[in-house]
Amino acid sequence: MDKKLGRFLLIGIPYFWLFLLFLVPFGIVLKISFSDIAVAIPPYTPTFDFESGWEGFKALLAELDFENYIWLTEDDLYWTSYLSSLRIAFISTVLTLLIGYPLAYSMAKAPSEWRPTLLMLIILPFWTSFLIRVYAWIGILKTEGLLNQLLMFLGIVDDPLQILNTDTAVYIGIVYSYLPFMVLPLYSSLEKMDGSLLEAAQDLGCTAISAFWKVTLPLSIPGIIAGSFLVFIPAIGEFVIPDLLGGSNTKMIGKTLWAEFFSNRDWPVASAVAVLLLLLLIVPIVLFQKQQERAQEAEQ
Amino acid sequence: MNISSAKKPSARFEPWEDPNEKPLVRFKNVTKRFGSFTAIDDISLDIYEREFFALLGPSGCGKTTMMRMLAGFETPSEGIISLGEDDIGTVPPYKRPVNMMFQSYALFPHMTVEANIAFGLKQDKWPKNLIQERVEEMLSLVQLRKFAKRKPHQLSGGQRQRVALARSLAKKPKLLLLDEPLGALDKKLREQTQFELMDIQEKLGMTFVIVTHDQEEAMTVASRIAVMDDGKIMQVATPEVIYEYPNSRYVADFIGDVNIIEGQLGNRTEEGVKLSWAEGQPEIAIANNTSRSENENACFAIRPEKVHVSREEPVDADNRIRGQIDDIAYIGNLSTYYVRLSNGMIFKAQESNRRRLANREFTWEDQVWLSWRNTAGVLLD
C-alpha cells in the first residue's frame, strides 16, 4: 500500500509541476482570450472573484465569447505575422542546418582528445546572457559597426551596408543564437556512427564522397530532425531577436504579441494571439516527439 | 588405387608447390607500424588463386591488420603488396577487386537485408533485374529469404553474420576476405556454414582469405594455414603439415594439444635418435625423420591422441613410460588422461570412448603404461 502511494507521489510530482506551471497559467490566458477589453486593472472584463462562488462562475462563463479570435481573422496583421514567423523560422532553420552540419561533422571526425574542448566551445556562448549577445550583434551589424568597417577596409564595399534592422539581421541573429541547438544533436548522431560502416561502403565500391551521401547522411537524419525542431520551434515565437535586430517591417508573431500586450494594452486579443501560437507550435512539437520515440526504438 | 584417385574431381591442389605458378596475392617484406608499435613485422607471403587461405593466431597478432592492408584500409609502412601483376599498396579500397566481410559485420542499419546485399551491385551500376536476381541467389545461399525486408537490428547475431557474408559475396570478388566470419554462430550452424563456405568457394572459383582464432575451423576449411604470432608468420603449410609437422614449439603448442619434452639428443643410429630427458626415465626413441645434428638440446612434441594408455606393459612398443592417472577430462567421444610420471611431469594421452562411461577401463589413481611409436612425434627447436 505504502509502496503504491510512494510510486503515485513520484509520478505525481512532474504532473503537479506541469499543472501548476503550465496548465494553470494556460487556463488563465485562455480565459482572458475569451474576455473583453476594459479600461481597468486588470484591463479586461469579466473578472472572477472567489466570493461570488459557483453562481458567479457560471455568470462569468456566460460572458465569454470568441470575439477576439474572430478579430484575428479580420485584420491581416495577425495572419501575415504568423506566416512571416513561419517563413523566417524555416529559412533560419535551413541556414542553421547548412552551417551546423559541417561544424558537427568536423567535430565528430576530430581526434577524440580534442572533442571535449570543441564541445565546450560550442556551449561557451551560453555563459553570457542571451540578451547581451544579441545586443552585441547590434554593434557588429550597424552601419558604422565592425562588419561594415571590415568590409570597407577590405575594399569589398564602398558604402556601408544596411544590415541592421532588416530580415538579414534577424536571420543572422537566429542562426547565431540557435546554432548550438543544431550542432549538439547532429554531433551526437554523427559521433556514435560506426566508422566501419564507411569502410564497408568503400569496400563495396563507394568513393569517400558517395559513402557520405549513402551512409553518413541517412544515418544522421535523426540528428538533423532533432536539431531542426530545436531551432524551428523556438524561432517561431522569437521576440528579442526581431525586436532588437529586425526592422519596423520585420513581422514576427512574437513582436505582434508584445505590441498587443504592452503598446495596445489589449490583453484579450494578445491572449488570443498567444493561444493560437501555442496551437501552431503543438504540431511540430508532436512531430518531434514522435520522431524521438522512433529514433529511440531504432536504437534498441 | 589409381582408379579411386582418378575419380576425384581434381588432382591434388597444390599451386604453392609449382614454381611456375604465379601467386594471386604477394606480400613482399611487408611491415606495418602504428606509431612506434609494429603490428606486422616484415612478412613475406604468397597466396594462390582458388586457395582457401587461413590466418590463424592469438588475439592482437595482426590478422585483421593483414586483411585491412589487402582491402586497402591500411597502407603498408614498408614492403609491397601485389594482387596479380599490380602493386596495390596505394590503390583505394573502392578500386580493388577485393571484398571484405568485417569482423563487426558493418551492416548498414538504415537499409533492409536486401538493400544491404544489393549495395555493392548498385554501386557497380548493375541493371535492376540482374541485381534482383543476384540478391535472391545470395539470400537463398545464406537461407535468409524470409528476412529480406528486415532491418539489421531485427535480426539475431547469427543472421546478421550471414547477411554480412552474403553482402561480401554478392559482387563475386576475385579475392574475398573473411574476418572471423563465423564467430557468432553456434557449433552446429558454424560447421554447416564452414562446409557451405568451402562449397561456395569451390563453385565460384574464388580465392578466400579467412581469419580465425578457432584452429579447428582453420583445419576444416583451409587449403593452407599461416600461423601468426606477434606480427610475424611462424609457419605456412597445409593443415596436415601444420598439425603433424609443426616447425616450432610455438606452432605445436598453438595448434591442438601437445606434450612437449625438453631433452638432449644422443647419437644417431639406423633407427633414429634417442632423447634423454629426465633421471630415471627411459630415453625416447625418435625415428630418423629429422635433420637435427646429434648431441644437442631439443624439444620433442607428441600429440595426446598418438599416445596409447594401457594397463599391461606394451612390450613391443617403441616407447613406453609408467605413470599414474591424475585426472580425466571427459569430452563425450574422447577422454583425455592426465598421467603423472614418476618425475612429476604430467603427460596427456587421449583415447576414444568406445565404451559407456560406467564401464570405463581406467579411473583415477590407476597405474598405467603410456606408449607410442617412434614415428608418432616430432623434434622441434
Ligand SMILES: Nc1ncnc2c1ncn2[C@@H]1O[C@H](COP(=O)(O)OP(=O)(O)OP(=O)(O)O)[C@@H](O)[C@H]1O
Ligand atoms: N589503428 C591502430 N592504431 C594503433 N594500433 C593498432 C591499430 N590497429 C591495430 N593496432 C594494433 O595492432 C595489433 C594487431 O591488431 P589486429 O587488429 O590486426 O589484431 P587481430 O590479430 O585481428 O586480433 P583479434 O583476434 O583480437 O581480432 C594490436 O596490438 C592492435 O592493438
Ligand SMILES: [Mg+2]
Ligand atoms: Mg581481428
